[in-house]
Amino acid sequence: MTTQILIAGFGGQGVLFAGKFLAYKALLENKQLSWLPSYGPEMRGGTANCSVIISDEPVGSPIVSKPDVLIVMNLPSLDKYEDAVVPGGKIFVDSTLIERKVNRTDVEVHYIPATKLANDINAPTLANMIMIGKVIKETGVVPYDNIDKALDKVVSARKAALKEINFKALDTGYNN
Amino acid sequence: MAEKVLMKGNEAIAEAAIRAGCLHYFGYPITPQTELAAYMAKRMPKIEGGVFLQAESEIAAINMVYGVASTGKRVMTSSSSPGVSLKQEGISYIAGADLPALIVNVQRGGPGLGGIQPSQSDYFQATKGGGHGDYHLIVLTPASVQEMADLTGLAFDLADKYRMPAMLLADGTMGQMMEPVELPETAPEMIEKPWAVTGTKMQRKHNIINSLYLVPEELEKTNFERYERYAQVEKNEVRYEEYMMDDAEICVVAFGIAARVSRNAVVEARKQGIKAGLIRPITIWPFPKEAIAKAATHCKEIISVELSMGQMIEDIALASECRVPVTLCNRAGGMIPSPDQVFDSIKKAAGGNK
Amino acid sequence: MAIVFEKPKSLTDAPLHYCPGCTHGIIHRLVAQAIDELGIEGRTIGVAPVGCAVMAYNYFSCDMVEAAHGRAPAVATGLKRSLPENIIFTYQGDGDLASIGMAETVHSATRNENITVIFVNNAIYGMTGGQMAPTSLPGQITQTSPYGRDVKTAGYPIRICELLSTLDGPEYIARVAVNNVKNVNQARKAIKKAFENQVNNKGFSLVEIVSSCPTNWGMTPIDALKWIDENMIPYYPLGVYKDRSAKEGE
Numbered sequence: 055m056t057t058q059i060l061i062a063g064f065g066g067q068g069v070l071f072a073g074k075f076l077a078y079k080a081l082l083e084n085k086q087l088s089w090l091p092s093y094g095p096e097m098r099g100g101t102a103n104c105s106v107i108i109s110d111e112p113v114g115s116p117i118v119s120k121p122d123v124l125i126v127m128n129l130p131s132l133d134k135y136e137d138a139v140v141p142g143g144k145i146f147v148d149s150t151l152i153e154r155k156v157n158r159t160d161v162e163v164h165y166i167p168a169t170k171l172a173n174d175i176n177a178p179t180l181a182n183m184i185m186i187g188k189v190i191k192e193t194g195v196v197p198y199d200n201i202d203k204a205l206d207k208v209v210s211a212r213k214a215a216l217k218e219i220n221f222k223a224l225d226t227g228y229n230n
Numbered sequence: 231m232a233e234k235v236l237m238k239g240n241e242a243i244a245e246a247a248i249r250a251g252c253l254h255y256f257g258y259p260i261t262p263q264t265e266l267a268a269y270m271a272k273r274m275p276k277i278e279g280g281v282f283l284q285a286e287s288e289i290a291a292i293n294m295v296y297g298v299a300s301t302g303k304r305v306m307t308s309s310s311s312p313g314v315s316l317k318q319e320g321i322s323y324i325a326g327a328d329l330p331a332l333i334v335n336v337q338r339g340g341p342g343l344g345g346i347q348p349s350q351s352d353y354f355q356a357t358k359g360g361g362h363g364d365y366h367l368i369v370l371t372p373a374s375v376q377e378m379a380d381l382t383g384l385a386f387d388l389a390d391k392y393r394m395p396a397m398l399l400a401d402g403t404m405g406q407m408m409e410p411v412e413l414p415e416t417a418p419e420m421i422e423k424p425w426a427v428t429g430t431k432m433q434r435k436h437n438i439i440n441s442l443y444l445v446p447e448e449l450e451k452t453n454f455e456r457y458e459r460y461a462q463v464e465k466n467e468v469r470y471e472e473y474m475m476d477d478a479e480i481c482v483v484a485f486g487i488a489a490r491v492s493r494n495a496v497v498e499a500r501k502q503g504i505k506a507g508l509i510r511p512i513t514i515w516p517f518p519k520e521a522i523a524k525a526a527t528h529c530k531e532i533i534s535v536e537l538s539m540g541q542m543i544e545d546i547a548l549a550s551e552c553r554v555p556v557t558l559c560n561r562a563g564g565m566i567p568s569p570d571q572v573f574d575s576i577k578k579a580a581g582g583n584k
Numbered sequence: 585m586a587i588v589f590e591k592p593k594s595l596t597d598a599p600l601h602y603c604p605g606c607t608h609g610i611i612h613r614l615v616a617q618a619i620d621e622l623g624i625e626g627r628t629i630g631v632a633p634v635g636c637a638v639m640a641y642n643y644f645s646c647d648m649v650e651a652a653h654g655r656a657p658a659v660a661t662g663l664k665r666s667l668p669e670n671i672i673f674t675y676q677g678d679g680d681l682a683s684i685g686m687a688e689t690v691h692s693a694t695r696n697e698n699i700t701v702i703f704v705n706n707a708i709y710g711m712t713g714g715q716m717a718p719t720s721l722p723g724q725i726t727q728t729s730p731y732g733r734d735v736k737t738a739g740y741p742i743r744i745c746e747l748l749s750t751l752d753g754p755e756y757i758a759r760v761a762v763n764n765v766k767n768v769n770q771a772r773k774a775i776k777k778a779f780e781n782q783v784n785n786k787g788f789s790l791v792e793i794v795s796s797c798p799t800n801w802g803m804t805p806i807d808a809l810k811w812i813d814e815n816m817i818p819y820y821p822l823g824v825y826k827d828r829s830a831k832e833g834e
Contacts, residue, residue, distance in 0.1 A: 074236075074408070081236050081410050089236070089408040093262055093346070114494040115487075116407050119568050207236075254666060281665045285658070286691035293655035293688070297631075297662020300649045305662070323652050427647035427663070429627035429670050436596075438641045440650040 055110050057195045058118045061182075062103035062135055063127025063148075068182035071208065072125070073104035075186060079196040079204035080108040088116035101130055108195055123193055125185050127151060127168075146189055148181055164192055171226050180223035187227025198228060234410040239378040239400060240265035242411050243308070243334055246379035248273060249414050250386045252304040252332070254281045256291040260313045261346045262402040263336035267308065288313040292320030292333070299329035300439040302426030304386050308334035310402075311352050312343060314360075321395060322361030326441030328425075328456070330389035332382070333367070334398045336405040339564035347564025348402035348487060353541035356399045357515040364453050366460050368396040368467065369515040371485040375409035381512070383414060390421050392463055394456075399514065401537065403487040403566070469512035470521050474500060478507025480579045481525040482559075483546055484535035485511045487566060492535045495572035504580045514542065522549035531579040532556045535572055537565070592616035594625045598642045605798040605805025607762045608636060608704065612643055614768070615675065615702055618776040619646065622783060628671040629663055631656040635677035636710040654685020657692035660699045671782055673700040679709045682718040682742050689744070694753035696787040700778045703744060703790055706797040707816060714800030718742045721819055726800070741819065745792050749825035755787035757826040761794040761817060763809040770822070786829055794820050 059076065063069045070091050077089040090105040105118035124139050125146045126132040132145075132152055139145055141160040150169035166188050168181035190198050202221055209217045237245070244266050247255070255270040267284070274280035281298075285291035291307045298305035309317060314335045324331050335356065339349040356369045368388050370381040378400060385396035427437045443449035474496055475481065484492040489510040499506035509525060511518050522545075525532060531554055534543035540558040547556045559575040561567045594616035602608045619625050625646050632640040634653035641648035651659040656674035664672045681689050681703050692699065708726055709715040716729040719741045723732040733741075745759045756778060760771035771793055778789035794816050796808035803811060824830075 077236055077408060081234065087410065090403065091406055093402070093406050113409070113490075114497070115491040115569055116403065116409075117491070117566060117568075119570075254662070256662070283661070283665065286687050289655065290658040290661075290688050290691065293652060293658035294662035294665070296651070296655075297649065297659040297664075298666040299662075300659070301663060301666040303666050305666075319652055320655070327650070427629050427649055428667060429629060430625070430645075430647055432626040436645050437647045438650070439648070440641055442638060442650055 056113075057108050057122050057193065058120065059106040059108070059123040059125070059195070060103060060118045060121035060135060060138075061106065061125040062101065062131035065102045067102070067127045068179065069102045069127060070104050072182040072186050073106045075183070075204060075208050076106050076108070076196065078207040079201065082200070082204055082207070083196055085109065085196070086111060086113050088113045090116045101128070103131065123189060123195065125189060127181065127185070129154070132156070144193060146185055146192075148185060150181070164188060166227065166230060168227065171230065172223060175222055175226055177219045177223050180220060183220050183223035184227035184230070187224040188230055191228045232412045232415050234412050236408050237375060237411050238265050238406060238408050239372070239375045240336065240405040241269045242375050242379040242413075243382050243398065244269035244273070245413055246382035247306055247332065247386070248277065250304065250383040250418055251420060252306050252386060253277060253279050254298045254303060254305040256283050256285050256294040256305070256307050258285050258288045258291050258309065258313060260310045262338060262405050263308050263310050263334065265405070266334065266336070288316035289320065292317040292324075295331050296320055296324050296327070296329065299324060299331040300327070300427050302423035302428065304390075306332035306334065308336065310336050310338045311340050311349070314352060314355070318355075318361035321367070322363050322365065323441055324395045325361075325365035325367070326363060327439050328393040329395065329439065330386075330393055331395045332385050332389060332398065333395060334400065337399065337401045339562065345564040346402065348566060349537050349562070349564055350401055350486060350488060351538035351541065351562065352399065353514065353536070353538060356397055357517070357545070365456070366394070366515055368392070368394060368463060369399050369513060370396065371399050371512060371514055372404055373486050373489045373510060375404070375407060375411045377512075378404060379411050379413055383418060387418060388463075388467060390423075392459055394459070394463075399486070401487050464516040467513060468516045468518050468520070470518035471510040471512060472521065473508040473510070475507035475509060475525065477505055478525070478528070479505040479530055480507070480576050481529040481532045482506060482508045482535055482572065482576065483511070483522065483532060483542065484508065485514060485542070488535045488537055491567055491569055492572050494569035495576060498569065498573045499576045504576060506576045514545075517545045517549065519549040522546055523551065526550035526553045530554055533559050533572075533575050533579060535559045535567060535575075537567070538562055592620045594619040594628075594645050596643055596645045600643060601639060602636065603799040605796070605808065606636070607706075607795040610762045610768060611702065611704055611771075611793055611795065612640070614772050614775050615673070616644065617772065618779045621776060622779055624671045624779070624783065627669065628673065629667070631660050631663070631672070631674040633674070633676040633680040634711075635680045637675050637677060637704065638711065640675050654680050654683070655688055656680065657685065657688040657697070657699070657701065661692055661695075661697050664697060664699050671700070671779065673702060673779070675702045676704065677710070678703075678705045678707065678717045678719040682744050690748070690751070693748050693788050693790065694751045696753040696755060698782055698785055698787050700782050701788070701790040702775065702778075703792045704795050705744070705792050705820065706795040707741075708797050708800045710797050710800055721815055743820060745790070745825040748790060753788060754790065754826060755828050756781050756789035756824075758790075758824045759792040759794065759820060759822050761812055761822055763794070763796065763812040767822070781829075792820070794822070
């Protein structure tokens with residue numbers, strides 16, 4: 055079983071961080087995985103994306119060109135990647151920031167008002183983690199148990215105080 | 231067994247180098263290898279005897295490497311394509327003075343300033359010399375973050391063993407991606423280096439680190455002797471990996487990120503009943519000539535998959551003695567071939583009789 | 585019979601290849617003498633340049649490294665960072681240090697690398713047959729300035745000591761000459777101090793030695809020494825340009 059995930063949005067939305075979190079969770083589950091960011095000037099405020107592959111077998115190409123799971127946090131990303139998703143794949147849309155609906159009819163679509171939910175729980179920068187909570191719920195790509203252990207890996211000790219709010223964001227997404 | 235950790239390829243090289251006993255790093259900022267220098271800048275000051283120095287130029291950095299290598303200690307520099315071009319003078323001197331050192335090239339698209347996206351277009355530069363004069367580097371090409379670490383340690387060992395510079399030829403993808411990696415926990419055995427300059431302590435004749443020989447007979451002799459050593463490297467140190475090659479009719483040859491992509495295509499081809507296989511050179515100098523020659527006896531076409539306008543393809547053609555067609559499947563300038571593109575090449579090569 | 589004069593121990597027995605009347609021999613001797621007097625031969629490593637002194641590695645009996653053109657300060661940086669207890673010196677000419685290797689010179693100075701730089705300024709590229717150097721004087725005739733150095737097209741000579749002494753980094757910057765006994769004695773002291781500073785961990789010390797090249801200047805050795813007095817020293821005044829410890833009253 056191999057799941058190819060593409061996460062895309064604006065720089066600053068925590069797209070790379072969200073991918074990293076999934077990667078660490080997969081590592082803790084003894085899965086094979088790769089995480090590949092887009093890099094360069096576009097990261098400074100332009101669009102950012104990252105490819106995450108989680109598998110039971112060694113990962114081939116780390117580049118996700120046909121995602122099984124697409125997570126989009128802005129309209130340009132939906133426009134760019136919607137058609138790339140494999141038939142039967144899943145698209146997760148931050149419906150606070152993306153007003154249009156997904157055109158494809160051969161995929162499963164989840165609309166999550168992630169940015170609004172993040173504001174509701176007083177964590178305006180954590181729409182990314184709300185999306186990830188929902189993705190875990192709907193795809194089962196990694197189990198949700200011991201999710202806090204993966205947070206320990208990605209949230210540095212210096213910012214330990216942020217762990218709780220990250221956890222809350224994940225939970226909000228997972229139970230949405 | 232050591233715990234698996236998630237690391238970027240660039241960071242894995244840095245940590246593996248430190249664990250291999252390399253306590254001297256000299257570099258100059260350039261994308262996409264910056265994480266490597268940043269890691270060194272953070273770690274080296276915390277290690278006894280550790281040196282991180284941001285040099286004034288790539289040229290200065292490689293000459294600092296030359297200085298430390300002269301003292302017999304493990305030393306490295308890293309850069310990306312345009313910066314590695316600048317280092318060529320120093321690399322030629324290091325090779326000419328028979329010094330071990332590690333040069334890392336996290337390649338980006340060229341020529342000129344080019345771009346910052348991944349590329350493999352420094353293959354010629356890495357394997358055919360790069361600088362002036364007759365010399366070679368041992369060139370290792372990692373295809374995973376684990377190999378970024380493993381081949382770093384190996385590069386230092388081989389460089390010491392054969393008294394020659396080694397290069398880790400990676401690309402932007404390998405440098406930027408994260409994968410689980412297991413790092414070595416034991417320090418490698420270091421070999422004696424009686425040739426090193428360390429001060430005579432008034433106990434021996436002075437050692438001289440030098441590449442100047444004004445008498446042509448002498449210079450010729452050093453060249454011949456060096457190539458005897460290179461022959462040993464070619465005999466003992468060829469490394470490659472074969473995948474599905476036993477009964478392959480179509481042979482794909484690719485290294486680094488191109489090999490990762492090609493593997494997907496080979497899997498797809500096999501699913502569709504095409505007997506495709508993959509040879510992944512791990513050393514590109516020395517080049518796995520025998521594996522290619524063998525493939526040429528039972529494959530009807532060899533496809534070179536490269537992130538360049540076709541450079542390795544020349545070595546493949548030579549190694550296969552042109553017994554079968556050798557074709558190119560490529561992207562350039564920072565683009566990466568997709569598994570589909572490679573699969574299409576395989577399908578085309580297979581023709582009607584799949 | 586009592587020995588009243590002998591070759592410094594830090595020089596080998598190899599015959600020097602320099603032209604008759606060349607002052608490199610004097611400077612080699614002064615460097616070797618300083619090493620002898622400080623008793624550091626066993627831990628000294630020299631870096632030879634590309635230029636007339638390219639084969640200096642055959643003449644000094646300490647460990648030696650031959651550097652690429654202009655890169656001696658970078659190589660010395662590597663050596664010193666690897667072996668902080670050893671004494672590292674470079675021996676460079678004007679083309680090597682002030683032209684192709686200017687970046688390495690300035691940056692090793694500004695980092696205050698604890699190394700000793702012996703800079704031989706004879707206002708010409710000697711080894712390659714007398715081309716214009718960064719320190720060739722205005723109007724000076726060379727192979728590549730056959731009508732005399734025209735400052736309108738070739739720019740002005742570089743005064744290294746003045747330039748480097750604007751930096752906060754270096755410890756000691758001095759200019760001396762070797763055209764008469766008095767100046768040679770001054771040079772001897774400055775060179776010894778430049779090594780002593782390193783022994784005492786004080787940092788980057790550079791001694792510029794105004795020197796002659798009778799062959800490429802097209803003069804007799806005696807006339808060349810006179811030319812130093814009449815033309816070189818007025819443009820390159822001798823003296824100590826920077827001495828941080830003396831200034832701080834140490």
